[in-house]
């Protein structure tokens with residue numbers, strides 16, 4: 001698969017459909033609380049939303065969908081909730097991977113997977129292997145993922161692989177070592193659940209993404225709510241540091257050297 005360099009250098013042609021959508025699926029707990037249900041009921045309902053949004057992305061022709069499922073900070077939650085979330089993850093993989101495969105979805109999981117139990121790790125590996133040849137939609141699940149972890153692991157791997165460059169590394173040297181080097185940077189970032197923060201998600205890759213925040217809780221984020229986010233995205237002018245007037249001239253033309 002191609003390794004994408006930073007989308008902040010060249011202006012990608014503005015498509016009506018974002019090529020890459022990244023989502024922080026937040027608000028499951030509050031959805032359950034409003035209904036006097038245990039938090040896990042919200043997470044269960046959240047899995048149904050995932051199913052709907054994946055289908056919607058397939059219909060729209062979105063090529064990359066990245067979902068934040070469990071952050072490196074979520075281990076701080078009560079043990080019982082963490083354990084139930086892990087069980088849900090296992091069950092979702094067991095139940096959904098065949099269908100994803102039939103629909104041409106390539107599944108990838110990014111994050112520090114070493115902390116997961118061996119069965120979950122092997123399930124992840126098998127699911128990735130099974131769907132590796134698909135390219136209709138790449139669905140990435142970020143699990144035990146943190147943006148700071150990602151940048152650090154990339155820097156560490158880069159410094160081992162390219163010691164001769166020492167302190168002369170560039171953005172393009174680092175990019176191939178990031179966990180999502182197989183994908184272009186997100187065009188559209190969505191966070192449901194009302195909070196307006198990044199919570200250590202894709203820190204490097206979100207540099208020039210269009211940000212969309214909605215109060216809708218993840219279990220209630222349906223096709224109409226997704227459509228609203230896409231409509232908002234279409235109204236944005238992505239300038240990548242340039243002026244509005246320049247856009248017509250330089251669209252897709254490569255930057256001059258040194259013009260980062």
Ligand code: IPE
Pocket residue numbers: 025026027028029030031069070071074085193
């Ligand atoms: C997001 O929903 C799911 C995970 C973080 C796993 P939350 O569980 O954070 O829901 P709220 O924010 O408490 O409503």
Ligand code: IPE
Pocket residue numbers: 024025026027068069070071074195197199
């Ligand atoms: C972010 O949600 C992580 C995921 C959705 C997996 P949180 O609900 O954990 O974020 P904070 O702690 O409120 O920032």
Ligand code: MG
Pocket residue numbers: 026027028193
């Ligand atoms: Mg939350």
